[in-house]
Amino acid sequence: MATPHIEASKEEIAPVVIMPGDPLRAKVIAETYLTDYKLVNQVRGMYAYTGYYKGKRVTVMGSGMGMPSIGIYSYELYKFYDVEKIIRVGSCGAYTKDLNLYDLILVNGCYSESNYAYAEGGCEEHMMYASDSMNLVIKQTAEMLNYPITIANVHSSDCFYHEKFDYNQLYHQYGCLAVEMESFALFYNANILKKRAACILTVSDNLVTQVETTSEERQNSFLRMIELALESIL
Ligand code: HPA
Secondary structure, three states, X not given: OOOOOOOOOHHHOOOEEEEEOOHHHHHHHHHHHOEEEEEEEOHHHOOEEEEEEOOEEEEEEOOOOOHHHXXXXXXXXXXXXXXXXEEEEEEXXXXXXXXXXXXXXXXXXXXXXXXXXXXXXXXXXXXXXXXXXXXXXXXXXXXXXXXXXXXXXXXXXXXXXXXXXXXXXXXXXXXXXXXXXXXXXXXXXXXXXXXXXXXXXEEEEEOOOOOEOOHHHHHXXXXXXXXXXXXHOO
16 A cells, blocks of 8 residues: 555554654664664655664654645554654754753644644644653653753744744743744644654754754764654654
């Protein structure tokens, strides 16, 4: 069975999926951490690999950027591949100087002005939440690994670039400590399909202090985040 966007057979996708935005990161994760892995999707270059992490079967697949993209892939994985859990692993821009580059964030809820939920099912909610049970496990795993993690609300935005933008309201009204572009649609899909989702982010830039990571530094903090996600599924 294939879908319009995923050519894998149903058996080739594991019930647990780790989703970076960039499909090339899915390749790096498979090559670095998985054993006995196989490339199971190449449609539109959105690579998916299924293999084993310490004996646990897992699929790692890119989501692409933005809510329409992660919306398509997460919907198809949940609905047609019987995926139960998706952990998004991504980067975010901080809305507060209290967050440093490379800090790890575990998303509690996300606010979005996106109409993804409205377009899908007339849902007028603008806050979506991660799975409490998954977050609890991720939090405990972070403690075990001794990785400091901030549990926070974030802003899921449709725009990376803004000519004029005031994030203070999002910070004060909704407690959004950072911005990314995918978790609202992921959490929404998990909700309507009665599945579970979580999202771990690393801070790649700070919109207050204007500092940005270099790509090499980004790679190191990325690996810590992946280890946290992978250890959490064991
Ligand atoms: N905006 C949106 N998404 C992001 C950002 C940002 O500044 N940084 C990392 N992901």
